[in-house]
Amino acid sequence: MVLSANVASAQTSSGGNNYFIYSMVAIAVFLFFYLVVQVSDNLMAIEAKQSGADKTGANFSLFPRIQELFAPSLPEYASNKNVHRLSKGHDILLQGVADKVIDEGVQATTFAVQPVNYRGIAPIPKMLVEVGAEVQAGDALFFDKNDPDTKYVAPVSGEVIAINRGAKRSITEVVILADKDQTYRQVDKVDPETASREELVSYLRETGLWPLINQRPFDVVADPNEVPRDIFISTFDTAPLAPDLELVVAGREASFQKGLDVLSKLTSGKVHLGLNAKGANPPAAVFSDASGVEKHWFHGKHPAGNVGVQIHHIAPLGTQDKVWTLGVQDVISIGEMFLEGKYNVERIVALTGYELNQPKYVRTYLGAKISDLIKDNVKSDKVRLISGDVLSGEKKNIDQFLNAKDDQLTVIEEGNDYELFGWLLPIEPRPSVSNTFPNFLYPDYAFKADTNTHGEKRAFVVTGQYEAVLPMDIYPQHxxxxxxxxxxxxxxxLGIHEVSEEDIALCEFVCTSKQPLQDILRKGQKMMLEQG
Incomplete structure (x- = not known):
């Protein structure tokens, strides 16, 4: 710059030369301060990442993020909250949302406890009952040979009518024909305020409530010998046609709070509640005013309601960490035991999907038979029955039973027809993230879904599609x-400890290569478990 100034002084007047020098000095000062600010900003980001503070969702930068400048405004009830804004994700709107009324006329008569629903236990547990045995709700049916103190119990009272087996003689179902009037095994109530942690753990194992608790990583039945770092519960579900958990908890608020009180005694850390900051109305008071827990607000598209995504943004899992997760209705069942002294796994189940004559909610018990729930309510025989949602649920036939962790049954059209040049002839609207279809022009349009994948499995190439919809700091394709x-x-x-199948289900939906990502992940987690 000095050399330029000297050359300029030989060719111009002294006044012009002074302006040129001042301009150069101003530019130099600006560049100097810009470098200082940029280095400071980078150092702040590095410090936040090393301390883990960046996982809180706060912006540790001197400059606002672009998504903060153009982010949608928060609802008034969340305006003064520390909200985790998730920019990645995708909402799939489908026809067949359940009417928010519980149909008390639908009554299932057959139920099943399915050992395969409880990951981590032996495929052939030790049976305590035989076909023909009469049981009460809460009576032990079997236990894991590697953990004899944890009982798996009957969800209803009635007669054991079948013990079904699968490959290698593994037990797939213990089927119970329910009594018309339910009876419960009565147990002494325990006061969680005075009982020790060891007494609470023993009580939950003996009464059959322990299998309701999941342990991460790997989504297995919680290890009673482990003290979890934290416990996480999501109070909202963003999956397609997901049940409204505020309707589920209505009338059972005391049981939910009591369940939280018990869980707070089982961890060395905190019980974390994930709350929805995107709804038009604030969450139910039982969630937003819950005591003895730490609340976290989330605003974003699916999978913002997944507990795994919430864990990642609240307190991510290290390789040695163990945390527990539960559903809202699992917490209610634990609270019922401590309030009433009985094993009550009543479930509010959402019957959803376009192929139902009347999508609705029903009151039943854990493991209800599917045919009982949808009797005379299906439009045709060409349907796919899914225990859970369309992204992460399990295909079932009409004579099977809802999985233990599912409070949703989805019925959609079986798409077994071939569509010639379907992607070139976008005649019928369909769920897609591709701009080949103008879905982005109709963000509130609800689609009629079927099971067609509109393509076949092909080379597994790097596309960046997974990272665009997964709001987690991992690389799912790698x-x-x-x-x-x-x-x-x-x-x-690469983070196999942090994810579960439901977390990457949306990645599978957008996958151009049509890879079975959830099956691949489960295979990897099974290998990690076997390696210890």
Whole structure:
């Protein structure tokens, strides 16, 4: 700059030369301060990342993020809250939302306890009953041979009419024909305020409530010998056609709070509640005013309601960490035991999907038979029955039973017809993230879904599609490839401890290569478990 100034002084007047020098000095000062600010900003970001503070969702930068400048405004009830804004994700709007009325006329008569629903236990547990045995709700049916003190119990009273087996003689279902009037095994109530943690754990194992608790990583039945770092509960569900958990908890608020009180005694950390900051109305008071817990607000598209995504943004899992997760209705069942002294796994189930004549809510018990729930309510025989939602649920036939963790049954059209050049002839609207279809022009349009994948499995190429819809700081495509190559170190380094099938279900939906990502992830987690 000095050289330029000297050359300029030889060619111009002294006044012009002074202006040029001042301009150069001003630019130099600006560049100096810009570099200082930029370095400071980078140092702040590094410090936040090393301390883990960046996982809170706060902006540790001197400059606002673009999404903060153009982010949608928060509802008034969340305006003064520390909200985790998730910019990634995708909402799939489908026809067949359940009417927010509970149909008390639908009564299931057959129920099943399915050992395969409880990951981590032996495939052939030790049976305590035989076909023909009469049981009460809460009576022990079987236990894991590796953990004999944890009982798996009957959800209803009645007669054991079948013990069904699968591959290698594994037990798939213990089926109970329910009594018309339910009876319960009565147990002594325990006061969680005076009982020790060991007494509470023993009580939950003996009464059959322990299997309701999931442990992460790997979504297995909680280890009673572990003290979890934290416990997490999501109070809203963003999956397609998901049940309204505020309707589910209505009238059972005391049981939910009592369940939270019990859980707070079981962890060395905190019980965390994930609350919805996107709804038009504030969450129910039982959630927003819950005591003895730490509340966290989330605003975003699916999978914002997944407990795994919430864990990642609240307090992510380290390789040695253990945390527990429960559903809202699981917490209610635990509270019922401590209030009433009985094993009550009553469930409010959402019957959803376009192929139902009347999508609605029903009151039943854990493991209800599907045919009982949808009797005379299906439009045709060409349907897919799904225990859970369309992204992460399990295909069932009409004679099977809802899975233990599911409070939703989805019925959609079976798409077994071939569509020639379907992607070139976008005649019928369909759920898609591709701009080939003008879905982005109609954000509130609800689609009629079927099971067609509109493509076949092909080369597993890097596209960046998964990262665009997964609001987690991991690389799911690289993780999947590490699993396929049995690279344990890369699997661990790429975050296999942090994700569950429901977390990457949306990645599977957007996958151009049509890869079965949830099956791949489960295979990898099973390998990690076997390796200890």
């Amino acid at each position: 993780l999947m490839k590490a699993i396929l190559t049995n690279d344990f170190e890369r699997m661990e380094g």
